Amino acid sequence: MTLTQTPRDARSNRPAAFPGEPGLWFFLFADMTLFACLFGVVVYIRDDQPEVFAPSQAALSQTLGLVNTLLLLTGSLLVALGVNALRGGPGRVDRMFAGGIACGAAFLGVKVLEWGHAIADGHTASTNDFFSAYYMLTGIHLAHVTIGLGVLIAMYRNVRSPNVRRNLVEGGACYWHLVDLLWVVLFPLVYLMPAG
Amino acid sequence: MTTALRTPAGISWLVLVGLSLLSYWVGTDHGLDNKDAACAALIAVAVGKVYLIGAEFMELRHADVRLRRGFQVYCAILATGLIGMLFVL
Amino acid sequence: MTAGIQRACLWSGPLFVAVFFGGILAAGWLPPPAADMSADEIAQMYRSHVDGIRTGALLIAMAGFFQGVWAALMSRQLKRIEGDRPLFTYMQLGAGCVGILVVVFPSFAFAAAAYDPGRDPEITAALHQFGFLCLVGMGFPAILQCVAVGMAVLSDPRENKVFPRWTGYANLWVAFAFGPGPFILYFHTGAVAWNGFATFWIPANVFGAWFGLWFYMLRRAIESEAAEDAMAELSDVELQVRRG
Numbered sequence: 386m387t388l389t390q391t392p393r394d395a396r397s398n399r400p401a402a403f404p405g406e407p408g409l410w411f412f413l414f415a416d417m418t419l420f421a422c423l424f425g426v427v428v429y430i431r432d433d434q435p436e437v438f439a440p441s442q443a444a445l446s447q448t449l450g451l452v453n454t455l456l457l458l459t460g461s462l463l464v465a466l467g468v469n470a471l472r473g474g475p476g477r478v479d480r481m482f483a484g485g486i487a488c489g490a491a492f493l494g495v496k497v498l499e500w501g502h503a504i505a506d507g508h509t510a511s512t513n514d515f516f517s518a519y520y521m522l523t524g525i526h527l528a529h530v531t532i533g534l535g536v537l538i539a540m541y542r543n544v545r546s547p548n549v550r551r552n553l554v555e556g557g558a559c560y561w562h563l564v565d566l567l568w569v570v571l572f573p574l575v576y577l578m579p580a581g
Numbered sequence: 582m583t584t585a586l587r588t589p590a591g592i593s594w595l596v597l598v599g600l601s602l603l604s605y606w607v608g609t610d611h612g613l614d615n616k617d618a619a620c621a622a623l624i625a626v627a628v629g630k631v632y633l634i635g636a637e638f639m640e641l642r643h644a645d646v647r648l649r650r651g652f653q654v655y656c657a658i659l660a661t662g663l664i665g666m667l668f669v670l
Numbered sequence: 671m672t673a674g675i676q677r678a679c680l681w682s683g684p685l686f687v688a689v690f691f692g693g694i695l696a697a698g699w700l701p702p703p704a705a706d707m708s709a710d711e712i713a714q715m716y717r718s719h720v721d722g723i724r725t726g727a728l729l730i731a732m733a734g735f736f737q738g739v740w741a742a743l744m745s746r747q748l749k750r751i752e753g754d755r756p757l758f759t760y761m762q763l764g765a766g767c768v769g770i771l772v773v774v775f776p777s778f779a780f781a782a783a784a785y786d787p788g789r790d791p792e793i794t795a796a797l798h799q800f801g802f803l804c805l806v807g808m809g810f811p812a813i814l815q816c817v818a819v820g821m822a823v824l825s826d827p828r829e830n831k832v833f834p835r836w837t838g839y840a841n842l843w844v845a846f847a848f849g850p851g852p853f854i855l856y857f858h859t860g861a862v863a864w865n866g867f868a869t870f871w872i873p874a875n876v877f878g879a880w881f882g883l884w885f886y887m888l889r890r891a892i893e894s895e896a897a898e899d900a901m902a903e904l905s906d907v908e909l910q911v912r913r914g
Contacts, residue, residue, distance in 0.1 A: 455598060
């Protein structure tokens with residue numbers, strides 16, 4: 386370890402210049418860009434086919450969408466508090482991460498419920514363009530949530546081990562916040578945006 | 582619990598939850614008459630929440646300035662792009 | 671293998687892109703034909719563009735040759751990371767070579783459809799749809815290639831990494847971007863059809879960028895391997911000189 390390298394002290398009090406590691410941010414920005422394009426598709430469908438958009442959207446449960454939003458926001462809070470606890474803040478890191486995992490798992494459950502309702506009502510992915518976009522967007526997001534749960538579990542196990550890896554914990558936390566961030570745009574666009 | 586809410590993360594969470602409830606209200610009760618204006622407001626609030634998540638949860642406020650700038654640029658493009666599409670199309 | 675041969679193999683990437691897209695253009699398929707064309711419309715397209723489509727099919731099939739070289743070159747460099755216990759090396763090689771079929775099968779479906787353009791339109795349409803669903807939708811070999819490379823890059827224990835770490839993340843993201851592709855089989859129109867924004871235009875552009883990414887990665891890796899070999903030779907020579 387040279388003098389110019391900052392020591393990788395898990396208990397360092399300062400946030401990193403590049404949380405996780407620089408390469409991770411390529412992934413995060415690229416993923417945000419991918420979703421930005423998909424969000425554009427949703428707005429396009431609303432403008433192109435408002436007569437399809439409005440009734441299809443009405444078939445979705447906006448309440449369940451809100452519940453999912455609150456679950457992810459709370460999960461992100463717990464993960465952020467966990468990272469803070471690692472640096473000497475209040476609370477137990479592993480319990481915070483476990484809380485995040487619980488929120489993520491609950492999100493998964495609610496999403497499956499939602500899809501089940503929609504399919505039972507006859508709204509499948511090939512019903513119309515709105516539902517194609519709905520299933521595609523929420524599906525890709527769900528894949529991200531599932532991977533995020535794996536990352537959180539890895540973080541949970543790591544902080545309970547003697548060799549805490551700061552990069553994994555902070556980087557993994559940023560990935561989880563990404564999952565939250567993407568949903569925060571998805572929710573109003575798909576569930577709330579009124580179409581004339 | 583209350584100590585947690587008094588941290589920057591905790592306060593951000595309260596703001597985020599509040600904005601989510603506000604958006605829910607606008608979206609379900611159509612608090613605004615002009616549909617396009619309501620959509621623009623929802624998008625603006627959403628991007629605001631995105632920025633808050635990046636700045637506080639991802640700790641970009643303390644990160645390398647290039648990262649922060651990049652994120653700000655992303656938020657700006659996302660907001661103008663989506664809202665622009667609303668009015669142009 | 672000397673660096674010279676590897677440098678030559680490096681051009682298989684750009685050549686694949688050129689030959690493959692040459693084929694697509696020859697057939698008149700950029701932008702791709704709509705996924706909701708009727709059988710009669712499809713038969714009409716084959717009748718009026720029969721030579722273009724035949725040439726296109728041939729070029730697309732020929733592009734498969736370069737894919738084999740490309741995949742082998744990447745695994746050659748991945749093996750530098752994994753040494754004598756390769757796993758991701760095999761994963762990438764297997765996936766990359768199966769990827770040749772993703773390109774060759776459709777091209778012969780198109781060729782068969784164009785072989786006798788006067789036949790029953792339903793048969794022509796079936797062959798055409800088989801070709802396009804496979805060409806645009808069969809993303810799993812490429813996804814596996816990306817995941818294997820991404821995992822290998824991120825698990826590189828060497829001091830001087832074979833590939834920079836950000837390229838590992840980049841490959842994992844490319845895998846995500848290819849993700850929507852297979853879902854075209856549910857749709858005939860819209861953003862998720864085989865000519866749709868999310869399932870064609872995004873993955874197609876990412877596909878091109880992916881070749882650029884690997885070209886950059888492999889060029890750096892080939893040169894760093896050549897430099898390492900030169901250093902090793904130099905220290906061998908020094909050793910011999912000292913021994914007298």
